[in-house]
Amino acid sequence: MPAMTMVQALNSAMDLMLARDPDVVIFGEDVGFYGGVFRVTEGLQKKHGDQRVFDAPIAEGGMLAVAVGMGAYGLRPVVEIQFADYIYPATDQLISEAARLRYRSGGEFWAPITVRAPCGGGIFGGQTHSQSVEAIFTHVCGLKTVIPSNPYDAKGLLISAIEDDDPVVFFEPKRLYHGPFDGHPERPAVPWTGHRQAEVPEGYYSVPLGKAALVREGAAVTVLAYGTMVHVALAAAEESGTDAEIIDLRTLLPLDLDTIVASVKKTGRCVVAHEATRTGGFGAELAALVQEHCFYHLEAPVVRVTGWDTPYPHALEWAYFPGPNRVADGIRRALEG
Amino acid sequence: MDTAIPVSEPSPPAASAAPDGGPPVLKLHIPAHHPAPDDPPDHSAVPRFPAGIVERPDIAVPAHVTHPLADKLIRALDDDGTAIGGWDPKLDPETLRRGLRAMMLTRAYDERMFRQQRQGKITFYMKCTGEEAIGVGQAFALAPDDMLFPTYRQQGLLIARGWPLLDMMCQCYSNPRDRLKGRQLPVLYSSKEASFFTISGNLGTQFPQAVGWAMASAYKGDRRIAAGWIGEGSTAEPDFHHALTFASVYRAPVILNVVNNQWAISSHQDIAGGEAATFAARAIGFGLACLRVDGNDFLAVYAATLWAAQRARANRGATLIELFTYRAAPHSTSDEPSRYRPEDEGLNWPYGDPIERLSRHLSVLGEWSAERQAQLDSEIVDEVREIGREAERHGTFDQGPHFSARTMFEDVFKEMPEHLRRQRQELGI
Incomplete structure (x- = not known):
């Protein structure tokens, strides 16, 4: 079984879901040609085409709004918000719209959106690239909130999130993208290689939402x-x-x-x-x-x-x-x- | 005569001499509120455009060819009820009569439901009086399965699509026949079957969602397009700009409609930026096609919508349509327009009433008469009353019955999570 970083594991989850489900589309700032500022979508546009994986204008509220419309059509959009700190412009569409569609329409409309966003500190990102905003979303009825801690879970949980018929906010601790972090910044960075939870199957599997x-x-x-x-x-x-x-x-x-x-x-x-x-x-x-x-x-x-x-x-x-x-x-x- | 809107180059306020003799001091401009409730109605600032003078471009023209239309007004019906010019859709009399009927049904429905609120049988209501040509005319121009993302003032779309008034009434009563299970304010309808998206109470959110739906339709190689509506006041929201940006970038097959009914509750369109440029002109900076239409002219509304729909279906992207109209109704049952505008302002609207205008047109064509109009009037009043009584038999808001409180916990998620199950038990049901 190959060792994967969390970045590779997340990439693998999206690669698999793009291949399995033609209704999955991925978009966000810089996610297409470039593959994302953290490289999480690297190679996906090249492999699956620009109809499936594409760049979005710098408008988080617009991205979530079109995701709601796409979801209502029947697609399964995966939206990358470049940093969790940038999610605030999207909150009206996420909280007032995506989270409430099923309820307010008596079950007629829903939006199976996955919103991915790197969260947390540890990379000297300052106040606008370090926040952990999960509690804003756990407070909202109709949203699911996921935060993985290792590559194996990251892949399995992201697959579950994409397959879920309710909107899911998926926060990725950016300090864990390339290795586990024990909170000692003075020590050398440790890679995922050799970590038990970095053994990630290449194929499909899922980790259920709601299980600790x-x-x-x-x-x-x-x-x-x-x-x-x-x-x-x-x-x-x-x-x-x-x-x-x-x-x-x-x-x-x-x-x-x-x-x-x-x-x-x-x-x-x-x-x-x-x-x-x-x-x-x-x-x-x-x-x-x-x-x-x-x-x-x-x-x-x-x-x-x-x-x-x-x-x-x-x-x-x-x-x-x-x-x-x-x-x-x-x-x-x-x-x- | 081809009149362009005299876009008022804001005349700079007279340079105030600075007390210290230095350069003029700066001055903040606040758009004036006009006219006041006690003033006589004054529409002198509304340019009068004759019918039939605006050319109809081919649907395939580059977007910029339409940009001069942002400062004009497409009208097909003149004041005497004659259809003229390139925007006359040349509809057959039977279609015109169906359009008239749907508009009259919409008005009669509104009248009854407004009274139901006054009688305490529903909590809230919103009429679209004076704007019926928009919902009805646009629904007529679109395919029945094109997806609609309306505001709360396009009930005419649902009625024109033949959606049962009984369902709409039961939604307003929040009775057990309400498809939305008593969860939404009256008039915030939803009907997947009628391709009518669930109306939000938050303004503007549906506008970019329409673009997303259209992008999905294009992604799937579908033939259906989307249409979204927004009020001129809400064009100030970021959602409006998101819609135009995404529609432009991805050339989405969508029609973006701005209903400029002059008033956002008590704020005149000037407060939304209507003083410096038309709302149709917002399209120019985004490279989208635009049309500006007399929203009280059923024929022009129909023709402009059809133009935009054909253009979208041909993969030529989105059109922004400004529908220029007047909100003859209060904003809602909670509003009191006499506090901020002259009561008879609507009666003096230079572009008339959409129902009267279409009725007159049918008469000019020799396809209508005062007798037939009176007969249809009474037929529609009877129809609405009868359906209203049936709806009331299912329950009213004040008398009930309502959905069981048990259903409150359903549909928050597809499957009820444990914490909601526990909360339901806590409520004791």
């Missing part, structure tokens, strides 16, 4: 994470020598509540980790769900380890990023609390 993955078993505390923070949480557990159980949520909505509840009931303690800002973040929803469903099993307050409630500062990136030391500290608080 248990990535590390433990008995002392549950850490809920997704995207880059899965790797940071693993590093934190190893470095602090804690018997932490780590759950990679993979899909935020629909959420695999059963896996979360079973784990927290077992450990009695819970840390929620995400890179996004804290207030109103998805961690708040997770903390609320854990106390609703596991209150009598909890031995300590649920701890949140998150980005600060500030814009992502360019030169102070690592003071902002919730690295392994902060996660380990959160674990300690959960254990002592």
Whole structure:
């Protein structure tokens, strides 16, 4: 089985779906001839033709609007937003339109759109190329929100997202495109090669939406994470020598509540980790769900380890990023609390 | 005489002498609100274009050939009801009578539903009085399976396509026969069967969606085209510019209609940028074809739409049509136009009433009479009343019945996720 980077795995998913389904079309800024600024669509236009994979004007709202029209026709559009930070102009079409079509039309119209966008920091992108905006979309009824943490999941989840008949927002942690990242920027970058989850079948497979993955078993505390923070949480557990159980949520909505509840009931303690800002973040929803469903099993307050409630500062990136030391500290608080 | 619109080169305000004797100071221009409710109606700023003077270009011309038409007004019916010029579609009398009937049905339907709101039987309503030639004339010019992305004021499209009034009424009542299960405000219809896209309450969003649908149709090698509508006020939204950009870049087979009915609630078209240029002229910078049409002239509306449809079907891309009309109705049942415009402004609209004009045309042709008009009037009133009573038997908004609250959780997703199932249980149903 070949080792793939997350970029290659995502590319492979789209390549397969283009070949399997003539209704799949891919467009976005620079995705056609050039293959995308992160090279995720590289070679797809050449292989499948410019009717299937093409460049779009710099108008995220326009891209989502035409995707809604295409979806209503019966196509299955995959739209790349160059950075998650650029998704805001598209939100009216995504939130007021794509997410509501099925409901408001009594089930007559829907738009099976997949919106891909690189998210998160760790590449010195400053405040406009680093944001994690998932909570804006988990708050919207009618949208599914997915964030993979490794190449195997990225491919399987993207195939599921494209095949899904509801609109899916698919955030790709850009710091993981070329290798896992444990949150230690001072250490040399590690490639995906040799990583267990970089073993990616070349052919078709899918990872279902709404199923979390248990990535590390433990008995002392549950850490809920997704995207880059899965790797940071693993590093934190190893470095602090804690018997932490780590759950990679993979899909935020629909959420695999059963896996979360079973784990927290077992450990009695819970840390929620995400890179996004804290207030109103998805961690708040997770903390609320854990106390609703596991209150009598909890031995300590649920701890949140998150980005600060500030814009992502360019030169102070690592003071902002919730690295392994902060996660380990959160674990300690959960254990002592 | 071929009159071009005197595009008012905004005369610069008299240079205000600066108090310190320096260069003139800057001055902010706010378009004036005019006329005030107490003033006499004043349409002197609306240029009068005679009928029959605008040439009809071949559908295959390069887009720029149409650009001079942005400052004219295509009219086929003159004030006496005679059809003249190259834009007369030469429809047979039977089609004209069907058009008249559909417009009258639309008006009568509007009248009844407006009253239903006043009687508390529905929560809200929006009439298209004075604009009936647009929905009806355009539906007549399009193929029945061309896809429509309308605003809330093109109910004439559905009626002209023969969609049952009973369904439309039940939607307004949100009763158990409402195909939209009581989820949408009255008039935000949806009918996949009639190729009529679900109307949004957010303005302008449907305009670029029409372009996307048209792109998909072209991608699939289909023969169907799309048409989108937007009000002149909403052309200020980015969605309008997205639509024109994508239509231009991908040469989408779509007709982009701007209904300029002069008013966006209380804001005159000047506030949307109508003072400096026509809305048809927006097409020029995008390299799209454009037509500017008397929206109260059934024949011109039909002919212009047919021109744009033929052009789109021939892979020659999109046309922007400005339909120049007057919103004789209030914006909605929640609106009070007497607070911002003279009450009789609509009666004085220089381009008349679309129903009266088509009726007069049929009379000029010797195909209509006062007796037949009166007979049709009463026939339509009876028809609407009868269907209205049947619709009320299925339930009204105030009296019910409505869909079970259980259905509230359906159709958010194709399959109900666990968290919605739990919320439904929490509601206890």
